[in-house]
Amino acid sequence: MKTxxxxxxxxxxxxxxxxxxxxxxxxxxxxxxxxxxAVSDLSAPGEAEKLVASRPDVIFHLAxxxxxxxxxxxxxxxxxxxxxxxxxxxxxxxxxYRPRVVxxxxxxxxxxxxxxxxxxxxxxxxxxxxGTQKAISELLLSDYSRRGFFDGVGIRLPTICVRPxxxxxxxxxxFSGIIREPLNGxxxxxxVPESVRHWFASPRAAIGFLxxxxxxxxxxxxxxxxxxxxxxxATVGEQIAALRRVAGDKAAGLIRREPDATIARIxxxxxxxxxxxxxxxxxxxxxxxxxxxxxIHIEDALQGTSRPRPSSA
Amino acid sequence: MKTxxxxxxxxxxxxxxxxxxxxxxxxxxxxxxxxxxAVSDLSAPGEAEKLVASRPDVIFHLAxxxxxxxxxxxxxxxxxxxxxxxxxxxxxxxxxYRPRVVxxxxxxxxxxxxxxxxxxxxxxxxxxxxGTQKAISELLLSDYSRRGFFDGVGIRLPTICVRPxxxxxxxxxxFSGIIREPLNGxxxxxxVPESVRHWFASPRAAIGFLxxxxxxxxxxxxxxxxxxxxxxxATVGEQIAALRRVAGDKAAGLIRREPDATIARIxxxxxxxxxxxxxxxxxxxxxxxxxxxxxIHIEDALQGTSRPRPSSA
Numbered sequence: 001m002k003t004x005x006x007x008x009x010x011x012x013x014x015x016x017x018x019x020x021x022x023x024x025x026x027x028x029x030x031x032x033x034x035x036x037x038a039v040s041d042l043s044a045p046g047e048a049e050k051l052v053a054s055r056p057d058v059i060f061h062l063a064x065x066x067x068x069x070x071x072x073x074x075x076x077x078x079x080x081x082x083x084x085x086x087x088x089x090x091x092x093x094x095x096x097y098r099p100r101v102v103x104x105x106x107x108x109x110x111x112x113x114x115x116x117x118x119x120x121x122x123x124x125x126x127x128x129x130x131g132t133q134k135a136i137s138e139l140l141l142s143d144y145s146r147r148g149f150f151d152g153v154g155i156r157l158p159t160i161c162v163r164p165x166x167x168x169x170x171x172x173x174x175f176s177g178i179i180r181e182p183l184n185g186x187x188x189x190x191x192v193p194e195s196v197r198h199w200f201a202s203p204r205a206a207i208g209f210l211x212x213x214x215x216x217x218x219x220x221x222x223x224x225x226x227x228x229x230x231x232x233x234a235t236v237g238e239q240i241a242a243l244r245r246v247a248g249d250k251a252a253g254l255i256r257r258e259p260d261a262t263i264a265r266i267x268x269x270x271x272x273x274x275x276x277x278x279x280x281x282x283x284x285x286x287x288x289x290x291x292x293x294x295x296i297h298i299e300d301a302l303q304g305t306s307r308p309r310p311s312s313a
Numbered sequence: 314m315k316t317x318x319x320x321x322x323x324x325x326x327x328x329x330x331x332x333x334x335x336x337x338x339x340x341x342x343x344x345x346x347x348x349x350x351a352v353s354d355l356s357a358p359g360e361a362e363k364l365v366a367s368r369p370d371v372i373f374h375l376a377x378x379x380x381x382x383x384x385x386x387x388x389x390x391x392x393x394x395x396x397x398x399x400x401x402x403x404x405x406x407x408x409x410y411r412p413r414v415v416x417x418x419x420x421x422x423x424x425x426x427x428x429x430x431x432x433x434x435x436x437x438x439x440x441x442x443x444g445t446q447k448a449i450s451e452l453l454l455s456d457y458s459r460r461g462f463f464d465g466v467g468i469r470l471p472t473i474c475v476r477p478x479x480x481x482x483x484x485x486x487x488f489s490g491i492i493r494e495p496l497n498g499x500x501x502x503x504x505v506p507e508s509v510r511h512w513f514a515s516p517r518a519a520i521g522f523l524x525x526x527x528x529x530x531x532x533x534x535x536x537x538x539x540x541x542x543x544x545x546x547a548t549v550g551e552q553i554a555a556l557r558r559v560a561g562d563k564a565a566g567l568i569r570r571e572p573d574a575t576i577a578r579i580x581x582x583x584x585x586x587x588x589x590x591x592x593x594x595x596x597x598x599x600x601x602x603x604x605x606x607x608x609i610h611i612e613d614a615l616q617g618t619s620r621p622r623p624s625s626a
Contacts, residue, residue, distance in 0.1 A: 121428075122434060123433075123434050124436065125536065127536055129460070132452050132453070140449070142438070
């Protein structure tokens with residue numbers, strides 16, 4: 001029977017991925033959670049070695065300090081996101097076998113200025129330490145794969161939308177907030193103009209990417225092991241129009257404009273649109289539209305119900 | 314008075330750079346050499362801290378395990394080329410000042426397939442561990458510069474030609490060998506077809522790049538701190554034609570064709586041609602032609618003389 005190790009199993013993606021996995025599972029995170037096989041700091045000496053000692057066939061490496069924290073705490077970001085990843089890769093190398101390693105990278109590996117659509121040959125010029133740590137991990141993943149130490153696939157996730165849960169202080173939080181809060185009958189703050197465009201995938205699409213990355217024929221990847229995932233490009237105006245179509249004027253009316261120059265400036269440096277041809281040709285599938293991203297949130301997070309009824313209902 | 318630290322001062326580039334520097338010099342290498350201020354392993358704990366303790370104004374980081382060795386000895390390559398560089402950057406960060414750091418990267422950060430000319434926005438997809446280590450160092454250099462820990466400039470050197478000294482076993486050795494040996498009246502082996510094209514700079518041009526990188530206004534760089542240097546694209550056939558023009562038929566006749574499939578396959582994955590627009594707009598200057606590259610070798614390494622006389626002389 002196949003064994004799968006999930007590192008970062010207690011995170012938003014990990015919690016949604018685990019129920020879809022078959023076979024024996026080893027579940028790890030730095031915070032305690034129900035069903036945990038191991039709770040430890042991946043970047044501490046010896047911890048990665050323990051996790052791969054049983055030679056799991058598939059390893060999902062989802063663990064990371066998020067962007068805001070990696071920017072605020074330089075040393076912690078590098079320790080967890082770079083050293084933790086490198087320790088994991090080294091532990092696998094020393095086990096001398098060849099598992100599939102699926103690594104969640106991020107569109108934060110890209111930094112402005114951008115072309116109209118970021119293609120598969122566009123340079124990694126991150127504008128955050130988080131993006132730098134992800135870009136370095138991608139390079140390591142490719143080199144370790146090329147040398148046969150493991151069989152790696154790196155997937156650059158779009159911004160996940162609609163993130164379930166409570167509002168948070170991340171600069172990107174409003175992209176989900178302006179959908180999630182109104183669907184819950186609550187007010188949401190929009191700090192940027194409606195013209196801001198960004199790149200999205202639903203949590204359901206993200207899990208689809210991970211599962212596909214775990215089983216695709218890596219011979220088709222060649223030496224370039226890291227892929228920008230397909231997504232939906234939408235402006236904030238298009239997000240709101242989709243919300244209006246799905247949940248009515250009352251929901252859309254709960255969005256309060258409160259311009260924030262700091263957030264607007266940060267968001268300006270973020271990718272807006274991709275040409276994800278390679279991933280599409282390898283069978284990765286995006287959400288069909290932003291409207292569908294909202295419907296998925298209603299089905300998966302709100303069990304099919306949202307508070308404000310569509311005005312047409 | 315300005316203080317300059319040169320790490321890798323005993324290497325081919327370091328030896329040519331040092332005489333061009335003014336002010337107080339701190340010269341470092343892992344091997345003993347005349348004029349050394351310090352001889353140590355940069356990747357050993359505490360060594361980088363010692364080198365920057367006096368807060369040099371300019372730091373040239375030229376030290377590296379070369380491509381072939383980094384491929385043959387995985388652990389040594391990562392220890393010296395990645396950990397050594399990171400230790401240096403960390404030591405500077407902890408000194409809490411902001412020196413200019415000039416880092417010699419390499420066109421090995423690029424891997425096939427390539428466009429007709431590699432532009433400034435082409436992805437880093439190295440096909441060697443050496444190229445991976447250089448690409449990672451570039452990302453660190455940009456992030457440390459963005460955060461204000463130092464003021465870094467990374468320059469991707471073309472293949473240096475004509476390398477002075479004896480023939481070596483590097484896969485790229487023949488590019489210099491087919492010029493250097495005939496100019497010395499010796500036979501040289503050519504292992505690849507004349508159609509192979511590559512990207513060259515003379516040692517003199519390389520020193521010019523380093524000096525320019527040390528003094529350019531880095532505000533003009535923005536967040537993208539690493540630059541492909543301008544060079545001369547030439548096929549092996551064009552190299553030989555230039556040799557014939559400079560040193561005559563007798564010199565060109567000393568090149569013996571001995572096809573080597575292994576070397577031909579390695580060289581296939583190497584960059585052939587660049588569009589180095591950014592570096593040119595920032596004032597970096599390439600050699601005017603491959604013929605001039607040969608003349609520079611005759612002037613600088615052969616003190617103006619070469620053994621086989623031009624057939625027209």
